[in-house]
Amino acid sequence: MKVLVPVKRVIDYNVKVRVKADGSGVDLANVKMSMNPFDEIAVEQAIRLKEAGQAEEIIAVSIGVKQNQETLRTALAMGADRAILIVASEDVHHDVEPLTVAKLLKAVVDEEAPGLVLCGKQAIDNDMNATGQMLAALLGWSQGTFASGLEIDGDNANVTREVDGGLQTIKVKMPAVVTVDLRLNEPRYASLPNIMKAKKKQLDEKTPEDYGVDASPRLEIVKTSEPEARKAGVIVKSVDELVEKLNEAGVI
Amino acid sequence: MLNPVDDALIEKLRAALPDGSLRPPEPRDLEEPRGKWHGQAGIVVSPRNTEQVAEVIRQAGQARVGVVPISGGTGLVAGQVATQGPPPILLSLDRMNAVRGVWPSENALVAEAGTILADVQLAADGENRLFPLSLASEGTCRIGGNLSTNAGGVQVLRYGNARDLCLGLEAVLPNGDVWHGLRRLRKDNTGYDLRNLLIGAEGTLGVITAASLRLFPRPTRVGTAMMVVPDPAAALDLLALAGAHLGPGVTAFELIGGQGLHFLADTGLPHRAPFADIPDWSVLIDVSAYGADDPNAALEALFAAALTAELSSDGIIAQSDGQAAGLWNIRENIPQANRLIGPIASHDIALPLSEIPGFIADMPDRLARLGDFRINCFGHLGDGNLHFNVFPVSGRSRADYPGASEAVTRMIHDRTHELGGSFSAEHGVGRAKVGDLQRYADPARLEAMRAVKAALDPAGIMNPGAVLG
Numbered sequence: 001m002k003v004l005v006p007v008k009r010v011i012d013y014n015v016k017v018r019v020k021a022d023g024s025g026v027d028l029a030n031v032k033m034s035m036n037p038f039d040e041i042a043v044e045q046a047i048r049l050k051e052a053g054q055a056e057e058i059i060a061v062s063i064g065v066k067q068n069q070e071t072l073r074t075a076l077a078m079g080a081d082r083a084i085l086i087v088a089s090e091d092v093h094h095d096v097e098p099l100t101v102a103k104l105l106k107a108v109v110d111e112e113a114p115g116l117v118l119c120g121k122q123a124i125d126n127d128m129n130a131t132g133q134m135l136a137a138l139l140g141w142s143q144g145t146f147a148s149g150l151e152i153d154g155d156n157a158n159v160t161r162e163v164d165g166g167l168q169t170i171k172v173k174m175p176a177v178v179t180v181d182l183r184l185n186e187p188r189y190a191s192l193p194n195i196m197k198a199k200k201k202q203l204d205e206k207t208p209e210d211y212g213v214d215a216s217p218r219l220e221i222v223k224t225s226e227p228e229a230r231k232a233g234v235i236v237k238s239v240d241e242l243v244e245k246l247n248e249a250g251v252i
Numbered sequence: 253m254l255n256p257v258d259d260a261l262i263e264k265l266r267a268a269l270p271d272g273s274l275r276p277p278e279p280r281d282l283e284e285p286r287g288k289w290h291g292q293a294g295i296v297v298s299p300r301n302t303e304q305v306a307e308v309i310r311q312a313g314q315a316r317v318g319v320v321p322i323s324g325g326t327g328l329v330a331g332q333v334a335t336q337g338p339p340p341i342l343l344s345l346d347r348m349n350a351v352r353g354v355w356p357s358e359n360a361l362v363a364e365a366g367t368i369l370a371d372v373q374l375a376a377d378g379e380n381r382l383f384p385l386s387l388a389s390e391g392t393c394r395i396g397g398n399l400s401t402n403a404g405g406v407q408v409l410r411y412g413n414a415r416d417l418c419l420g421l422e423a424v425l426p427n428g429d430v431w432h433g434l435r436r437l438r439k440d441n442t443g444y445d446l447r448n449l450l451i452g453a454e455g456t457l458g459v460i461t462a463a464s465l466r467l468f469p470r471p472t473r474v475g476t477a478m479m480v481v482p483d484p485a486a487a488l489d490l491l492a493l494a495g496a497h498l499g500p501g502v503t504a505f506e507l508i509g510g511q512g513l514h515f516l517a518d519t520g521l522p523h524r525a526p527f528a529d530i531p532d533w534s535v536l537i538d539v540s541a542y543g544a545d546d547p548n549a550a551l552e553a554l555f556a557a558a559l560t561a562e563l564s565s566d567g568i569i570a571q572s573d574g575q576a577a578g579l580w581n582i583r584e585n586i587p588q589a590n591r592l593i594g595p596i597a598s599h600d601i602a603l604p605l606s607e608i609p610g611f612i613a614d615m616p617d618r619l620a621r622l623g624d625f626r627i628n629c630f631g632h633l634g635d636g637n638l639h640f641n642v643f644p645v646s647g648r649s650r651a652d653y654p655g656a657s658e659a660v661t662r663m664i665h666d667r668t669h670e671l672g673g674s675f676s677a678e679h680g681v682g683r684a685k686v687g688d689l690q691r692y693a694d695p696a697r698l699e700a701m702r703a704v705k706a707a708l709d710p711a712g713i714m715n716p717g718a719v720l721g
Contacts, residue, residue, distance in 0.1 A: 012572050012573045012574070013572070013573070013574055014572070014573030014574050014576075014577060015573065016377070030472040030473075030543060030544060031472075032472075032473050032572075032573055034571060034572035034573070034574075035571060035572065037572070037574070040571075040572075070548075074571045077571075186524065189524075189526060189568035189569075189570070189571075189575060190568065190569060190571050191566065191567065191568050191569075192477065192479070192551075192552065192555040192566070192567035192568060192569055193559075193566060193567075195552055195569060196552070196555075196556065
């Protein structure tokens with residue numbers, strides 16, 4: 001079985017995000033970019049499936065700017081076998097929309113015929129939480145979302161999901177799209193020897209036109225603004241004063 | 253002789269300072285992180301401004317009562333706890349925590365002594381600048397204490413220690429005079445350098461109340477890698493290779509002994525093991541890059557060169573800042589693992605770089621004459637600074653080694669001294685190493701230090717018992 005893992009290049013989650021002065025988006029110039037953490041978990045899970053003998057080949061796909069190569073090299077260094085880069089934008093500030101991504105991924109799936117697509121449940125930059133679901137719908141495949149556990153059982157995948165009040169395990173028929181959650185696994189570090197080997201692995205570069213997909217945006221960003229700054233606290237001297245302050249604030 | 257804090261002095265202080273400035277000492281005021289020393293104090297005073305600090309010092313001088321300045325209280329050599337003598341005033345700087353100004357174009361920042369180090373870093377970051385002093389306790393320690401102890405940390409290799417990061421000081425001298433020295437100048441050749449006298453004086457020559465600090469352009473990206481090396485000699489060669497490849501781009505170069513990683517695993521402290529098998533020696537490297545430069549590409553090229561030169565066989569490279577934080581978490585949790593295992597003796601030594609491999613290779617055999625031990629050696633290799641800590645063998649505790657602590661420390665410090673090293677690289681002298689200073693310091697220097705102390709603080713009220721004893 002082939003496993004397809006889409007990976008997105010996003011602003012590093014440890015970077016303090018700054019909004020551009022004109023409010024048109026987040027400033028990404030010379031900012032540390034990394035693989036979307038949920039996608040990293042998906043790559044790790046694919047490697048574990050391969051190590052367990054349940055997958056033969058792992059293909060990492062990234063859609064975005066040319067620099068997404070770095071993200072794919074990370075996936076290759078972790079253990080993906082080959083990579084496909086679809087250059088759909090020339091500007092790092094242009095976020096390719098989930099529907100476009102899903103259409104492109106469908107085209108890749110049609111070409112590669114994987115038995116499983118493992119995606120992150122959402123990208124940490126736009127928090128859309130849409131691509132996996134859209135892809136499953138376009139393919140007409142079953143989907144298991146927010147996986148915190150995954151077992152391949154013959155033609156089925158048992159997907160454990162964190163739901164309110166506990167865990168839910170569902171059985172979905174393969175081929176399937178599974179989107180992964182934080183607690184599924186802890187991704188491995190990319191070793192330096194593997195990074196060197198990854199430079200020799202196959203990385204194909206494509207465009208949306210190659211797949212006949214129109215990548216022009218349908219959504220318009222009206223405004224981006226920073227969250228309101230946290231207000232300074234006050235130190236109270238006694239419980240009475242605390243109660244008084246809470247009353248003033250109208251919270252008790 | 254000094255007097256203890258008495259009711260008359262407390263009354264005078266109460267009259268001179270705003271309400272709420274005085275409180276009785278609590279247990280936390282009298283402890284130090286290693287739990288080896290216990291302090292005493294008559295009263296805790298928390299002034300809000302420099303003039304109030306000066307008032308406390310003047311009152312203490314008139315009453316001939318000792319003053320122990322306390323900052324974040326994270327020092328490791330008992331400089332912050334008065335263990336002997338009449339109970340002194342504990343002068344807490346915690347309420348003087350304002351960043352008074354940031355001058356990005358000058359790369360300068362002025363902060364009050366009680367500002368938490370992490371807040372200084374944040375204030376610099378807010379102006380797209382770097383304040384590079386960085387150590388494990390940065391969320392608790394305060395800049396006044398960092399300067400008083402001339403703290404080091406993990407970026408000394410590139411940016412120097414606290415002394416190198418200070419442009420000017422405001423301080424209260426032992427006679428109660430306020431020295432207004434908050435200059436933001438890089439060049440100021442106008443006589444004796446009082447600033448450098450107060451830095452590293454550990455509160456024995458006065459109280460630092462504010463500091464003018466050096467900032468740097470903030471690197472746009474920092475790459476972090478951990479490389480396995482065959483031995484400390486190879487680690488030094490790798491450091492030289494890194495210098496040749498990256499020059500000032502190498503901002504940290506930490507040596508990690510395998511014992512520390514075993515301790516992390518044994519104590520169950522949360523960490524992600526970097527390698528399937530724990531290597532005997534590894535190094536943690538930070539490379540800072542500016543503009544569009546890619547630090548990871550630089551680290552990959554360095555590793556390729558190290559591989560060819562047989563200086564490294566394996567390594568990992570952080571693919572995100574989160575992974576970088578994970579790798580640093582390993583390094584910064586080693587001291588905590590050490591505490592949980594329970595050392596017989598801990599050391600903070602500096603050696604000429606070329607002596608380090610020999611010292612590390614030869615010390616275990618020397619120590620074996622004193623008993624069976626485990627050694628955890630790690631530290632800031634780029635600075636020649638080793639934390640060389642000695643532990644009981646597995647299954648035994650330090651109680652099984654009566655009297656060993658002094659003998660082990662003596663042997664390590666003697667050997668360090670023989671090789672031209674220092675018994676205290678970055679922790680200071682405090683009260684824990686007063687005997688070492690007397691034993692190892694150059695006599696002429698010691699005499700000059702005593703003369704300086706007598707001239708500035710003839711009554712000996714400032715941090716009595718610390719540094720010179």
